[in-house]
Amino acid sequence: MxxxxxxxxxxxxxxxxxxxxxxxxxxxxxxxxxxxxxxxxxxxxxxxxxxxxxxxxxxxxxxxxxxxxxxxxxxxxxxxxxxxxxxxxxxxxxxxxxxxxxxxxxxxxxxxxxxxxxxxxxxxxxxxxxxxxxxxxxxxxxxxxxxxxxxxxxxxxxxxxxxxxxxxxxxxxxxxxxxxxxxxxxxxxxxxxxxxRVPAAPAAGGKRLPFHRVVGLVWRPGLAMTLGSIGYAVIAAFITLFYASRGWSGAAFALTLYSGCFIGMRVVFAHAIDHFGGKRVAMLSLIFNVVGQGLLWSAGHPHMALAGAALTGIGFSLVFPALGVEALKSVPAQSRGSALAAYSAFFDLALGLIGPMAGFVASAFGYSSIFLCGAMGGLAAIAMIARLPKPPLSDAEPAKGDALASTAPATREPGA
The missing domain is CATH 1.20.1250.20 (MFS general substrate transporter like domains)
Known part of the structure; x- marks a missing residue:
């Protein structure tokens, strides 16, 4: 009921x-x-x-x-x-x-x-x-x-x-x-x-933190997400040129496969973050991301590149929501909008900086080298996530101390 x-x-x-x-x-x-x-x-x-x-x-x-x-x-x-x-x-x-x-x-x-x-x-x-x-x-x-x-x-x-x-x-x-x-x-x-037609969300009362304080609380998961985004950014920007440099066809299919795996993981496994926690899901996901980028870096055949694109899509799919959950644990409920805004800004920063930087790397070392950078970024992100500080108990356990949890309406699954 x-x-x-x-x-x-x-x-x-x-x-x-x-x-x-x-x-x-x-x-x-x-x-x-x-x-x-x-x-x-x-x-x-x-x-x-x-x-x-x-x-x-x-x-x-x-x-x-x-x-x-x-x-x-x-x-x-x-x-x-x-x-x-x-x-x-x-x-x-x-x-x-x-x-x-x-x-x-x-x-x-x-x-x-x-x-x-x-x-x-x-x-x-x-x-x-x-x-x-x-x-x-x-x-x-x-x-x-x-x-x-x-x-x-x-x-x-x-x-x-x-x-x-x-x-x-x-x-x-x-x-x-x-x-x-x-x-x-x-x-x-x-x-x-x-x-x-959708009801408004109940407001959370209390004093709101200044935005610079919120950035200071979420920068660690935000920066980890930026590092983990390198693989996504270089595939989106350079997979076509990478294929052309190898004389291969099928770059569009690689993008389609990446996108399909990305969306499929979001649909099927989004609940995993609730069950296992954001840190664990983000770290496991980034392992797949690193393997995928490694396959693209060393690919000697289009099929190997396709496998790398698919694993990158699987690996990056849950990183943003998983680390987003970790970012939200660091702030009170009344500053949650600012936390999401600050966290999302790190993704904006990733898309704005990674493309030009990867272009310089590709010009100097070839297109395959940017995927090595993607793998290294994923490893650095894993190391950062492993060292994320534990949030205060009241923030980490919403049922005991989260103001938003106390004001949210009851929820039910379809058919409950």
Whole structure:
């Protein structure tokens, strides 16, 4: 039988809530995934700008997202995750409106300026829906389901990015940039409607920590996650060039295999973090990651490279949620949004720094050498995780001292 919710709250279905939030994140992040292949083509071929401008147009969104992590965490902690997500979705729809205005202009410089404004607004929206989505799931279901909340959001995000890119490219080719803009407006509107139907998470009372203090509490799992992300980043950025340097075909299949293993692990084994703990799952996962990167480094045949890509996908899949759970143990419940924002910023940092650094390594030592760096990063991450300090008992055991646990509604599994 479902538990009786405190203060008259109805029982909350774990997987029903996770599915609803995942749908919101999927439509929200489609807004981010669709422009990825579209913006470079539009800026270069339609507006006539070069590679540097293309890079700015693509990268400015992620830069803004990183800069606004503190703002997003504070918004989630003070206004609540539902309000943060709704505001972020409005930002995503506004970005689509900017794209539409840019498409209507006949002056390339004006179109570019409006487009860049849209990319800035999209970075604002992404920062809020990313942090708010994770916090919303944890707030509704309680800290015992934190790993599921983070994992399911990751599945929705990666699925949206993988789906959005080809959809965006198809719409640009068949209907033009204006249609891409209209769809970019419609998708967050759909997500907004879904979000209105999901109850708000109860707020956690108490004094909130300054963001710099939160960063000081979560930097160890955050840095370990950054080191463990090297394998993911180098596969995403360089697997195609690595295959080409060996004269092999099938790089796209390697990416597909990596993504399939990544998502499959999230779906099937997300509960393992709850049973075995974030540290154990992260360390075991990174062992697979290290082996996968080692296979890619030493690959003398495409099949060996495919096995390496698959093992890397298996190995990195649970690292982010597992270490995220460890990061949350270090902060009080009323600063959980800031903790998720600070922790996620380490992943932003990884994606921003690893690509250029790996490019320098590949130029000096060849493309296979970047996978050796990925393996070494995984080993360093394992060593850091093993030395993570034990959190205070009240934070480590939410049932005894977690303010959020005491205010979360009762949960039930489907069919309970």
């Amino acid at each position: 479902p538990q009786t919710a405190p203060q008259g709250r109805p029982p909350v279905s774990v997987y029903g809530t996770l599915s609803a939030l995942a749908a919101i994140m999927f439509f929200g992040f489609m807004t981010i995934g669709m422009p990825l292949p579209v913006i470079p083509v539009y800026v270069h071929k339609t507006l006539g700008y070069g590679a540097v401008t293309v890079g700015v147009a693509v990268g400015i969104q992620s830069f803004v997202t990183l800069l606004l992590r503190s703002f997003a965490g504070r918004t989630v902690d003070t206004r609540g995750p539902k309000a943060a997500v709704l505001t972020g979705l409005c930002g995503c729809a506004t970005a689509g409106a900017f794209y539409g205005v840019a498409a209507l202009m006949n002056v390339p410089s004006a179109s570019l300026a409006v487009l860049l404004a849209g990319r800035v607004v999209l970075g604002f929206g992404e920062s809020l829906i990313l942090t708010g989505g994770m916090s919303w799931g944890i707030g509704l279901l309680g800290p015992s389901h934190a790993s599921k909340a983070i994992s399911w959001q990751g599945i929705a995000m990666y699925s949206a990015l993988a789906t959005g890119a080809p959809v965006g490219a198809y719409l640009l080719q068949e209907a033009g940039f204006g249609i891409v803009a209209l769809v970019t407006i419609a998708l967050p509107v759909i997500a907004f409607g879904l979000a209105l």
